[in-house]
Amino acid sequence: MAKEQDDLLEEVTGSGYKYGFVSDVATDMMVKGLSEDVVRAISAKKGEPEWLLTFRLNAYRHWKTMKMPDWGQLKIPPIDYQDIIYYAAPKQEAQKDWKDVDPELKATFDKLGIPLSEQKSLSGVAVDAVMDSISVKTTFKESLAEKGIIFCSFSEAVKDHSDLVKKYLGKVVPPTDNFFAALNSAVFSDGSFVYIPKGTHCPMELSTYFRINAAKTGQFERTLIIADEDAFVSYLEGCTAPQRDENQLHAAIVEVFVEKGAQVKYSTVQNWYPGDKNGLGGIYNFVTKRGICKGENSKLIWAQVETGSAITWKYPSTILKGDGSVSEFYSVAVTNHYQQADTGTKMIHIGNNTRSRIISKGISAGHSSNSYRGLVKVMKTCEGARNHSQCDSLLLGDTCGAHTFPYFEVANPTAQVEHEATTSKVGEDQIFYCNQRGISAEDAIGLIIKGYAGDVINKMPMEFAVEAQRLLQISLEKNG
Amino acid sequence: MALLEIKNLHATIEGKEILKGIDLTVDGGEVHALMGPNGAGKSTLSAVLTGRQNYIVTEGSVRFKGQDLLSMPPEDRAREGIFLSFQYPVEIPGISTVNFLKTAVNEHRKYKKLSPYTAGEFLKILREKMELIGMDNALLNRSLNEGFSGGEKKKNEIFQMAVLEPSLAILDETDSGLDIDALRLVATGVNKLKRPENATIVITHYQRLLDYIVPDKVHVLYDGKIVKTAGKELVAELEKRGYDWTK
Numbered sequence: 001m002a003k004e005q006d007d008l009l010e011e012v013t014g015s016g017y018k019y020g021f022v023s024d025v026a027t028d029m030m031v032k033g034l035s036e037d038v039v040r041a042i043s044a045k046k047g048e049p050e051w052l053l054t055f056r057l058n059a060y061r062h063w064k065t066m067k068m069p070d071w072g073q074l075k076i077p078p079i080d081y082q083d084i085i086y087y088a089a090p091k092q093e094a095q096k097d098w099k100d101v102d103p104e105l106k107a108t109f110d111k112l113g114i115p116l117s118e119q120k121s122l123s124g125v126a127v128d129a130v131m132d133s134i135s136v137k138t139t140f141k142e143s144l145a146e147k148g149i150i151f152c153s154f155s156e157a158v159k160d161h162s163d164l165v166k167k168y169l170g171k172v173v174p175p176t177d178n179f180f181a182a183l184n185s186a187v188f189s190d191g192s193f194v195y196i197p198k199g200t201h202c203p204m205e206l207s208t209y210f211r212i213n214a215a216k217t218g219q220f221e222r223t224l225i226i227a228d229e230d231a232f233v234s235y236l237e238g239c240t241a242p243q244r245d246e247n248q249l250h251a252a253i254v255e256v257f258v259e260k261g262a263q264v265k266y267s268t269v270q271n272w273y274p275g276d277k278n279g280l281g282g283i284y285n286f287v288t289k290r291g292i293c294k295g296e297n298s299k300l301i302w303a304q305v306e307t308g309s310a311i312t313w314k315y316p317s318t319i320l321k322g323d324g325s326v327s328e329f330y331s332v333a334v335t336n337h338y339q340q341a342d343t344g345t346k347m348i349h350i351g352n353n354t355r356s357r358i359i360s361k362g363i364s365a366g367h368s369s370n371s372y373r374g375l376v377k378v379m380k381t382c383e384g385a386r387n388h389s390q391c392d393s394l395l396l397g398d399t400c401g402a403h404t405f406p407y408f409e410v411a412n413p414t415a416q417v418e419h420e421a422t423t424s425k426v427g428e429d430q431i432f433y434c435n436q437r438g439i440s441a442e443d444a445i446g447l448i449i450k451g452y453a454g455d456v457i458n459k460m461p462m463e464f465a466v467e468a469q470r471l472l473q474i475s476l477e478k479n480g
Numbered sequence: 481m482a483l484l485e486i487k488n489l490h491a492t493i494e495g496k497e498i499l500k501g502i503d504l505t506v507d508g509g510e511v512h513a514l515m516g517p518n519g520a521g522k523s524t525l526s527a528v529l530t531g532r533q534n535y536i537v538t539e540g541s542v543r544f545k546g547q548d549l550l551s552m553p554p555e556d557r558a559r560e561g562i563f564l565s566f567q568y569p570v571e572i573p574g575i576s577t578v579n580f581l582k583t584a585v586n587e588h589r590k591y592k593k594l595s596p597y598t599a600g601e602f603l604k605i606l607r608e609k610m611e612l613i614g615m616d617n618a619l620l621n622r623s624l625n626e627g628f629s630g631g632e633k634k635k636n637e638i639f640q641m642a643v644l645e646p647s648l649a650i651l652d653e654t655d656s657g658l659d660i661d662a663l664r665l666v667a668t669g670v671n672k673l674k675r676p677e678n679a680t681i682v683i684t685h686y687q688r689l690l691d692y693i694v695p696d697k698v699h700v701l702y703d704g705k706i707v708k709t710a711g712k713e714l715v716a717e718l719e720k721r722g723y724d725w726t727k
Contacts, residue, residue: 427570428533429568429570430570430571430572432532432533432554433566433569433570433572434572434584435531435553435554435555435558436530436554436555436558436563436564436566437558437580437581437584437587437640437644438555438558438559438584438587438588438591438644439555439583439584439587440553440555440587441555443583443587447572447575447580447583448572448575450574450575451572451573451574451575451623452573452574453574454574454575455574
């Protein structure tokens with residue numbers, strides 16, 4: 001009986017990646033490989049100030065002394081860091097005027113469903129579009145600026161808001177933090193910068209769309225978000241890449257600073273090319289995301305839907321420093337075929353009466369491996385911390401794996417920490433029950449997954465919840 | 481034309497022959513009771529009719545509304561109007577009965593090339609059927625069958641039947657695990673749904689459900705074959721004498 005069930009699931013879960021096309025855009029590429037010269041060249045290309053070059057070089061020198069982390073539940077093939085191109089940019093730099101944007105670039109983002117024309121845009125969403133190493137267009141920049149909100153590419157921020165960048169860069173993810181953070185700090189090329197001034201509620205969703213286009217390249221972007229006192233912003237990140245037989249590296253850093261009374265919601269829809277059904281190709285997604293709730297009663301929410309990448313290594317984390325600060329982490333991670341994901345969060349409770357909540361939902365199909373890894377740490381001086389963690393795994397079929405690695409380090413006896421975990425399987429009986437009500441097997445699996453992941457999907461910004469839902473289904477759907 | 485026409489149906493599961501030549505004709509407006517001891521093949525017959533995988537038909541034919549039923553995938557059989565009230569209804573966490581049913585109803589409509597119901601239209605139908613069956617609103621907004629009592633699950637099956645309006649309803653051991661009050665409620669629901677063009681097959685071990693849902697014909701299934709067919713008076717006789725004499 002198990003055999004037929006597997007056949008059915010195999011049929012339903014064979015995936016078709018819809019964003020695998022390559023755009024023919026004139027690209028300016030650096031030579032392969034990494035050295036101090038390459039780091040200097042990237043910095044020179046961007047016309048960076050001396051302090052930033054020093055930041056990069058220090059990171060590079062430290063990186064050379066480090067080893068790739070090997071503690072994940074991941075089988076990472078050896079990566080030749082000299083065989084990667086560290087800078088590739090569409091020849092055209094970011095354009096202020098829509099009519100000046102290269103039509104091929106426009107077409108690319110149109111095809112991805114990311115409107116870069118403000119007229120065509122989703123209502124209430126501003127977009128920074130990053131292709132390979134540079135930002136090609138940021139929408140609604142001017143209208144946001146009227147409220148004092150800064151939303152621009154990282155390169156522009158370095159030029160125009162150097163003091164802010166210098167003050168915050170590397171302060172929550174130091175360049176020496178880990179192997180990939182050091183690598184990123186040495187070679188990062190672009191990304192997004194957000195600053196919300198005191199008492200300002202950002203009137204629209206801000207989002208960055210990351211696209212890898214060029215072959216043999218890596219993407220190393222940085223995002224820096226600062227919410228000043230009592231500010232509010234909801235930010236969303238999306239990503240896709242062409243379908244290729246080679247593995248491409250994406251090593252990003254996201255830093256978030258939340259001041260007193262401010263609130264940041266950071267959502268991710270990660271749909272990098274996952275590789276084919278035999279595990280060939282796909283993106284290595286090694287990302288460091290961390291925020292700090294600096295001020296009292298500040299709040300940081302992480303919501304992520306992870307469906308892409310051959311390998312995902314990512315733990316969006318929060319340092320709860322301000323008294324009464326709150327952080328929540330909501331995650332759905334789908335792995336299919338030979339995908340591997342090791343993802344979770346870290347909640348570091350420092351301030352008194354800090355609270356954190358973790359809801360993680362793993363969905364594994366095919367021969368994939370899906371792990372939750374999370375740390376809840378309560379410092380000795382932190383009184384009255386509370387945490388609730390819930391980690392669920394859903395298995396489709398018998399050849400995939402799900403693992404849960406929760407870590408708790410509680411040094412203060414007043415803390416209340418709770419952990420729940422479940423593992424379930426989509427049963428042939430559930431699918432048949434749906435069939436008998438007139439629902440096809442594909443739609444049945446979609447429905448079951450929707451029910452399972454609903455708690456998390458509901459946390460995504462409304463405009464993207466539908467998209468995220470659809471993505472979950474597509475990544476488990478059969479071909480064509 | 482008969483609604484359902486089963487001819488010389490043989491079926492196996494995991495290589496073991498369970499149905500050994502079933503002949504059965506059901507017309508619109510009829511209620512058939514299918515009785516028989518454990519292992520006779522009653523549930524296998526309902527599984528084969530609804531297209532459950534792993535049940536393999538080795539011989540015979542089934543026509544439903546004149547069409548070859550066995551060549552249809554299970555969801556199309558449902559959309560054509562076959563409804564199975566499950567002996568063990570499954571749970572789907574996170575999906576409310578309302579949402580589940582809305583998906584199901586609109587799949588049926590799509591199949592019939594009708595536009596999907598709007599939320600308003602669907603709610604109107606839902607309210608109507610809730611009143612008919614005496615279904616509790618709170619139950620409908622909970623995850624499908626999750627944490628439902630045995631009685632609530634069976635009532636939910638009959639409620640779904642009311643909304644989907646099948647031409648052939650198969651009630652598989654709907655009485656199992658129900659106390660007498662729940663049984664009466666479920667039976668009342670089934671009776672209210674009776675239409676001249678629709679038929680019901682009631683699969684049961686016991687007389688008590690058939691006190692409330694009165695069959696036109698009673699069949700005894702034994703070792704994969706129908707060994708006796710008679711009117712409703714057969715029920716009382718089986719209750720008194722058991723199945724052995726029918727062999």
